[in-house]
Amino acid sequence: MSPKVAIAQINSTVGDLSGNRERIAEFVRKAAALGADIVLTPELSLTGYPPEDLLLQHSFHSSTQLELDRLKNELADLDNVFVLVGHHLIKGGLCYNACSILVNGTIIGTYFKQELPNYTVFDEKRYFAPGNEPLVFKVKGVCFGIGICEDVWFPLPPQKARAAGADVMLVMNSSPYHMGKMHQRPVIVRQNVIGQGMSAIYANLVGGQDELVFDGCSFAMNTDGKVCVQLKQCEEDLEIVSFDNKQPVNGRMEEHPTVESEVYRALVLGVRDYVTKNGFPGVIIGLSGGVDSALVLAIAVDALGPEKVRAVMMPSPYTSDISQIDASDMAGRLKVAYDEIPISDCFSSFLSTLAPQFNKLPEDSTEENLQARIRGTLLMALSNKFGSIVLTTGNKSEMAVGYCTLYGDMAGGFAVIKDIYKTLVYRLCHYRNSISDVIPERMLTRAPTAELKPNQFDQDTLPPYEVLDTIVRMFMEENRSVGEIVKNGYNTTVVERIVRLMRINEYKRRQAPIGIRITPRGFGRDWRCPITSKYRD
Structure with missing residues (x-):
């Protein structure tokens, strides 16, 4: 008999440890009622993502461990249901981004994230130490390996899982949204997981956290690199993925929305x-x-x-x-x-x-x-x-x-x-x-x-928005120089003026309220230009 894996696309709230525990338990029980053998939750599903400097508070560590123990005991009545829960763990004086496997009231193993992102909106190296060992477990004849988010953006963690015997990679994620991200993730999984001969189950967080939005869009992919199960965007969701001969079976496919x-x-x-x-x-x-x-x-x-x-x-x-x-x-x-x-x-x-x-x-x-x-x-x-x-x-x-x-x-x-x-x-x-x-x-x-003022229009002082937006995007998101932008057919005077305005208004942006990030680089946690700077390219 082949195993069934439930993708639990949950909306966790940072720091709401008891609320997140209850949400995980609710989804696990629904999944178990549908016959799931394994329930995969998102990265740091118990703490919420990103917990940031909460990880520097000692009480947060003990409170997280308490809720993890409560969850383990609460689900002990479920017979042979393997629940993968994301949390942080202190071991040997170091903090790890972890995934524990709960089954029959015990924790049978804990995996530590190996690749720690430290770019754009991520600063995990501020908080976590990297792991270096794979973790695999068998259910109904199929060997499952574990990865956490960034682990599948590089080849080594999947290679280690495959070498340890994994047939399927279970990947818990808190991958924040920006335009086109839902199309980018399967490409990476195809390259680094499917390329190792494994299929993949990818469970992503959903929900808003300050300026970040996590869009869900969890999926399953077979060893041919085909997405065979696709969950909803920007909604909580639960789906059971069946297996046949160690391959995920075709299931529900939510349509990809338009950009707008x-x-x-x-x-x-x-x-x-x-x-x-x-x-x-x-x-x-x-x-x-x-x-x-x-x-x-x-x-x-x-x-x-x-x-x-x-x-x-x-x-x-x-x-x-x-x-x-x-x-x-x-x-x-x-x-x-x-x-x-x-x-x-x-x-x-x-x-x-x-x-x-x-x-x-x-x-x-x-x-x-x-x-x-x-x-x-x-x-x-x-x-x-x-x-x-x-x-x-x-x-x-x-x-x-x-x-x-x-x-x-x-x-x-x-x-x-x-x-x-x-x-x-x-x-x-x-x-x-x-x-x-x-x-x-x-x-x-x-x-x-x-x-x-009388007869005022934006275009009296700004170039057409089609021009302005392209120049800003090239300078900010693509890190193009003034010269490179001009070579793309834009007027030198206009480009220099726009870039100058971007520089001298940094002090304003630092005092603006946070806002939702939907591009690969927004004015927020991944834009860190000095206010005081004499550099000009």
């Missing part, structure tokens, strides 16, 4: 988990009548429901009638609480108060930023009074070049589209409207404008 769909789902998941896991009762959004705040509002409603979303329109003397009409229209379509708080009187009071200091100097961006800061103050006051978190609405294109106001539109707790280029903002809006028509068409067709 996968990004939108990731944003919805990131907002839902950040708000709910941190205990906020709801969110507040400054709705301008523009496309960025429209997208954030749609995401928030899809993530939390309209009853937890409040939209606030704050017209200034330069706000057009159509902006107010469209903002009200969209709030009505989504059935969210909607308020209008004019800021003209506040703006006049500030100008009057500052008049002696300004001493009849000509108006400039100071007056524009003042309006943004009044709005930021009002939103934060509402947040303070009602407990809801402010979602900011700035996109990656604006963040890159500083087209945003410190303590103004940057004021808030979570930056939903911080890693979304303006060109992608439009694509996501059209995608959302293809599901249901919630964003007024005029928001998508009118020229983008901050409406902070």
Whole structure:
């Protein structure tokens, strides 16, 4: 009789040790009821990923061990069900990223992760020591080896597992999302696991953790390199993988979403988990009548429901009638609480108060930023009074070049589209409207404008967003020099100006709220440029 392996695609919460234990147990019992012999959970499923400096607290170690013992005893009544649980373990004074095999109330073996990622958003070498030994076990005549995430991005750990007799590699993962990542993972598994003559079961974490989103998309792959089982994106999931002659059998295949769909789902998941896991009762959004705040509002409603979303329109003397009409229209379509708080009187009071200091100097961006800061103050006051978190609405294109106001539109707790280029903002809006028509068409067709002075348009001071976004992407994500970007057909003056703006606005980005990462490099934990720097290429 061939074994059955359950992929438990669980949404763990960092530090919620008892909650994670209960979630694991729930999935294990469901899997056992479906006939599973082995249940594979994600990397660090008991602690959540990444636990970061919680790993430096001694109490966290003892609490994790206590919950692991509780889980082992809680599942002792399940006869011969092998449960693979991710956790950290202190041994010999060193901390390891580990996987323990629980069966019949005992731990029959613990594997230590061998390859520790220390790039982009990862800094595992800060916390963990590497293991160097394989761990294999047999169930119903099939020999299973264990790998943890980065282990399969290199050939040596799979080679060791194969040499120890493994027919199948069970890989627990906490692999964070960025665009295209779901297509990249099978390629790596095909190269380093299937290339060793083993099949693979790949269980990935799902859920939002600060700026990271884990998208699930777990899968099984046979020795021909074919994905034969594919789980959902951005949802918890459970699937039983059957085997025939040591090969996973074809099973459920969830469709790969389009780029717009996968990004939108990731944003919805990131907002839902950040708000709910941190205990906020709801969110507040400054709705301008523009496309960025429209997208954030749609995401928030899809993530939390309209009853937890409040939209606030704050017209200034330069706000057009159509902006107010469209903002009200969209709030009505989504059935969210909607308020209008004019800021003209506040703006006049500030100008009057500052008049002696300004001493009849000509108006400039100071007056524009003042309006943004009044709005930021009002939103934060509402947040303070009602407990809801402010979602900011700035996109990656604006963040890159500083087209945003410190303590103004940057004021808030979570930056939903911080890693979304303006060109992608439009694509996501059209995608959302293809599901249901919630964003007024005029928001998508009118020229983008901050409406902070008469007849103002973004393109008065910025190159077309198609150009801006490409230059930012090449400089930031691909590490291209000014000269290399120019060789790709872009104007030297434009490129130099954009790169200069990116450099001089680093101090602003350091003070921005965290936001959801959806590109291979976002302005966050994997962007660490010095504020004070004289280097110019």
